[in-house]
Amino acid sequence: MGTALSATDFGQIKSRINSLKAQKAELGRHIAKARRLDPESTGSLIEQMKAVSDELKALQKTLKKRLKAVGEESDRTTRWSPELGTIPNAIGDQHVSQFKISDYFSDPSRKSAINKYVAEHPAGSIWHTVETVEFIAKTYGHPSRYLIATDATDGVVGILPLVQLNSRLFGNVIVSTPYFNYGGVLAANRSIADALLEEAAAWRQQVGADSIELRHVPDSKLGLKQRTDKLTFWLPLPSDSKDLWDSFQPKVRAQIRRGEKEKAEILFGRHELLNDFYAVFSRNMRDLGTPVYGKSFFGNLLDALGSQATLVVAHIDSFPVGCAFITGFGNRMEIPWASTLREYNHTGINMLMYWKVLELSIAKNCNLFDFGRCSKDAGTYRFKQQWGATPVQLNWDYVLNDGEELPGLNPQNPKFRFLIAVWKRMPVWMSRVIGPRVVKFLP
Helix, strand or coil: CCCCCCCHHHHHHHHHHHHHHHHHHHHHHHHHHHHHCCHHHHHHHHHHHHHHHHHHHHHHHHHHHHHHHHHHHHHHHHHCCCCCCCCCCEEEECCCCCCEEEEEECCCCHHHHHHHHHHHHCCHHHCCHHHHCCCCCCHCCCEEEEEEEECCCCCCCCCCCCCEEEEECEEEEEECCCCCCCCCCECCCCHHHHHHHHHHHHHHHHHHHCCCEEEECCCCCCCEEECEEEEEEEEEECCCCHHHHCCHHHHHHHHHHHHHCCCEEEEEEEEHHHHHHHHHHHHHHHHHCCCCHHHHHHHHHHHHCCCCHEEEEEEEEEEEEEEEEEEEEEEEEEEEEEEEHHHHHHHHHHHHHHHHHHHHHHCCCCCCEEEEEEEECCCCHHHCCCCCEEECEEEEEECCCCCCCCCCCCCHHHHHHHHHHHHHHHCCCHHHHHHHHCCCCCC
């Protein structure tokens, strides 16, 4: 018999069990009587009793097993599971009869209207906001523009944040938006998007930049050359953290419990945690061979994003061993940076820290958790996938001259492999001094 149990199957098995129980009771009476009147005749009756008992036990075991299987199947079908819906497009199909393009920096009074547009746009992110571009300009002084499209009623119908990074080592490029996972154009329709890109291309020519990089999520259908080697992971969240916990594989729950056994302390805060955060983050970046942002980068970002940004630090025996920077925007929580000290990876502290961040996200009524970008099939890919998150392809568009190739700013580029190897051997203190001067030009 299979594991499926229909009402007919259940009735037949139950009926047979009841019949066997009646036979067993009847045989018991016959055996008791035979023992009084004719003890030698009990042998065959006992054999019959044994056969009935064996069949009864087998049927009861089968029924129990199949009822358990039905219960587990029912549990699987009724238990909450993450299901990611349609990923919103950056460019809509709304009708806008007239519009014009301008630059926010020429009229800062539009700030609240722009941020309202970004917040209400389905594809808007915290990295599209005015505060993000202002933060970059304040921290690194890069030339920046924030293009906006307004309709006949002066309402915002499109935006495009742009930052120029110009260095001898990494070239002259314009990015929307550098340092972060998302950016690119947000527009009510294709005509507005094209007009914003035309204005961006004019600025590119003016400053002699080699390319414009637009960090879109789904394919924008702009017909531009694309880079598709990066992806992110999005995890829909339930309203109750218990439902999320129950959705995890047993191995994930065991790893989280392993972290709990360390009696670790997971702290959430802001500037008061910055020193501990940076101690862990900067060391981990050195170990990866990656130039690290300065501490002021994160301090300024906390100031720029206000209550939308939080630092996370994990302590074991009062020593910082893990950290994360998380941002909340609308119904989404994102973790753009996270690190743990390698010698503590065996403790499960990273799993515990992520679980506590997920719990916080649910407590703040977020319904989507963004694990941040990674490369396909990297170790971080497998780490993010184990939480039940869905991989989401990133489509980064490039405005280039005819015949030009995509920029080669990635760790796999042979040009940078030697530099990465050298960086891994650099003292941490030195990486903290040199790193910020280098990374400011890395998009």
